[in-house]
Amino acid sequence: MKAVGARLPRYDGLGHVVGETTFVDDVRVPDGNLWARALRSPSHAARIVRLDTRKAAELPGVHGIVTHEDIPRNVYGHLEALGVPADEPLLAEDEVRYKGQPIAVVAADSEEEAQAAVEAIELELEERDTLFDIRKAFDPDAPKIHPWGNWFPYFGGPDEGPDRRKVRKGDIDKAFSDADTIVQGVYRPAAIEHCPTETQVALVVPEASGRLVIYSCTQAMYFSMGVVAAHLEVPLNKLKFVGGTVGGGFGGKVDTAAETLSGLLALKTDRAVKWRWTREEEFLASSTRAPWHMEIADAVTSDGWILGRKMLTLHDAGAYARFSPYGLTKHAFHHAGAYTIPNIHFDGFVVFTNRVPTTAMRGFGVTSVSFAVETHISRIANTLGLDPYEFRLKNANRVGDTTPNGVTLTDPSTVATIHAVAEAAGDTLAPEYAAMTSEPRSGPLLPDHLVTQQRDGRSAHA
């Protein structure tokens, strides 16, 4: 029989159901391991006036403390290879920009002793003004929370503008001038937690050669290995990542969270070190899905065509960039949704605030815009007095249509998925809508304003 297409049981299913699957926290090393805990910023924004670990280091059970001074390369960016400059220190140096930002880590014989040492570290802070509302980030008197200012300035590459992700297509002014109606709306999905049932965890075992074996819950072993190697300034043969089995990630475990600092503690103590984040840390100090602010203005005709879209997006990155410029670009590429819109004007900003940095989460960049676009589309249909199925089917992308960034679609199935759910729900479509396909536009489905969108050569106007 063929395997592809068959409902074969999970490869790892038996291990899961008998409790034998080995997650990172289940790995055991012969001589046991030290436990790590972190000193995290109690403040949303502050200057670090004094940091003194001497008393903490003398406490019973404590084997080592790592601060920014112990890190070969403290500031490294997750997306440096893609031209996004670094902005985030592994451990805070002179500034903290979010509550929960790590400042020091301790390795001790037990979690309790490590925690006692964390609490004995002397930290003196000078509070700074905070910024939380991305809509106020552009105000002249807004606190400047980041060396780059309050929004990411390098969408052209390192040290290159523009300061926003732009998409420009067609003649937006003509679209708005030609429109019968312009529908404007604002959409604000919330930050949410990844909260996998397995919290962030790493176990690092130093080998006699000095090589580190890193048991990791990362979703991306080679990516995380690159991050650790960059901070430690070691070649890849000095690291071995062991992983591949993860208790849920949803994007949050693309951030390299516990591995690097556990590795530094292992090197400093020459002992195996485990850092298992508490659930409180997972909720309060690990990254979240970003909150977004999206404003859409669509130029539409009374008979239900979308002529043009103007859109402003603010992406709440939290205190540091991480993957946010990437996420915003992906968002920009998909801001037309499953529809063909010939005239586009999109501006998107990655805005910094004094909250925990936001990061990738399932549907990164697009979940937000899918919500915004789909709610907006139904609003337009309602405003024009049109059926929400019909308005969607008419504007749905077809073979040969182009996207906002100029990609020609080869196999869209938007029409088929709408037909499928309508049928399953028992909603009957008018015959001309039920007969629609994803074939290249022609006839009444190829009005003048869409002629330039057809690149297929099979279309009537080609």
Add this chain to the structure above:
Amino acid sequence: MKLTVNGRAHDLASDPLRPLLHVLRDELDVTGPKAGCQQGSCGTCTILVDGEARRSCLTPLALVDGAEVTTIEGLGDATRLNALQAAFHQYYGAQCGFCTSGMIVAAHALLERNPAPTRHDIQTALAGHICRCTGYVKILDAIEAVARGETFTETNGDRQPGVEESVAKTGVSG
């Protein structure tokens, strides 16, 4: 303190206030119960104490002195799956697998108490068990299959091929 875990007797000199979860995982190397939240709110550490489902993270060792503790490992192994384990495997009740131990143990306690629960009974009984893959449909399917007495032939640990089923193929291209 005396404790029987999955049929094995232990004599422990640990801190009586130490959470049972840590005793099991770090002293006895019984790692089926997971440290998902250590706040009693996710269910991944669920075990049976004298047949009752308990959150081992909030159970001090002293409270179970003399008790019989059963973890996922005590319900069955890959060569002799318990019916719930077989059902979870067959019905894809596990995705990442991290909540699975607690979920199966809690379902076991439910079925001991109520051998014929409705779907709603199961939802209520396991409401406090978080599956963040949110694979609840197939978890419920698995438990319901056991509740209605379905038998599972696959207990030998082999990865048996499933039944090939055709998927709806609509002509959506073009």
Add this chain to the structure above:
Amino acid sequence: MPRHKGRGISTIEYPTGMNQNGDPSQAWIKLKPDGRVDVFAGTVDIGQGSKTVHTQIVADAIGVPYEWVTMDNSNTDSSPVCTGSFASRGTFIGGNAVRFAAERVRERILDIAAKELEASADDLEIEDGTVSVSGAPDRNISVSDVAAAATWGHGELITGTGAALKPYAPVDPETGAVEIEPHCAISYASCIADVEVDDETGEVTVLRLIQAYDVGRAINPTLVEGQIEGGAMMGLGLGLLENSYPYYPETDHRGSEFGTYLAPGMEELPEIESLILENPAVDGPFGAKAIGEMANNAQPGALANAVFDAIGVWVTELPITPERVLRALERKNDGKHEPRHEGKKVIFDEEISIGTIGANGGAVALDVP
């Protein structure tokens, strides 16, 4: 009548693979002397089932039973590069890496088998672990015997590597335009949400979700359903329940445990109907494209639209909590929920726009002619 039913639809698309590409996955495969297959690849199984899916792809790409295949994704010493399990890239890019490696292995098996059968490799086919001459099924040799012959007779290792990489697609910073397709494929989906809204408590109950996903090819339909059902619940959390900052943009009262952060539980589960469409991707393994991430993208919009259908108010800040529903109803009853009309403009949500909230919002505010 405090409880009102409503239906909302939402239609989405989502790319397969990292935006702008440049994200490799690689694999290598070797045969044991009895023909059993060892696959080394770095794709992390985060519960989505990549180990299962990759095993199925390898089995068919070589032509051996699924049970023969062992997947090792455990470490970076033995596994080559995989950029990671994100961006819905595991089945397509990771799957292509193992497929390409398997195709190399298949070629090597045929080379050895050709010598053993004294036939041309071009005339051979492999099915269910047996190599046979096309049109002459009696002339055959098992893959086990081929592997043994390679090991003990020919002194060769049957192995193969595969690497999948779509080149990086630069973007024009002034227009957003790309020259190279910035993804591997695009998947499409629609979702219908049926809800009931209580206009006294503001509570939204999801009764049913009907969802259709075009995944190209369902390598394992049950795992696809798992993604659709799980994604539906996560989308329900996004739409109705979850919020890291209940008083956003302020940071007070963040939930620090499952008791105070509302992740969807089993009790919230609505009826879910999953429809899988298969519109094959040209370059995908056996036509497959992505499902993973997009599975939680369609529900929030469908839910907002269903709430409007039920009680005539738009809630466009997520999650759609009872408080937000009741406040919207209050505005509606006060005649304040209607959009403002200005010329041909119909303006919703003005009070939460940057033009209203930001002191200098004009610097970036949406300029609508």
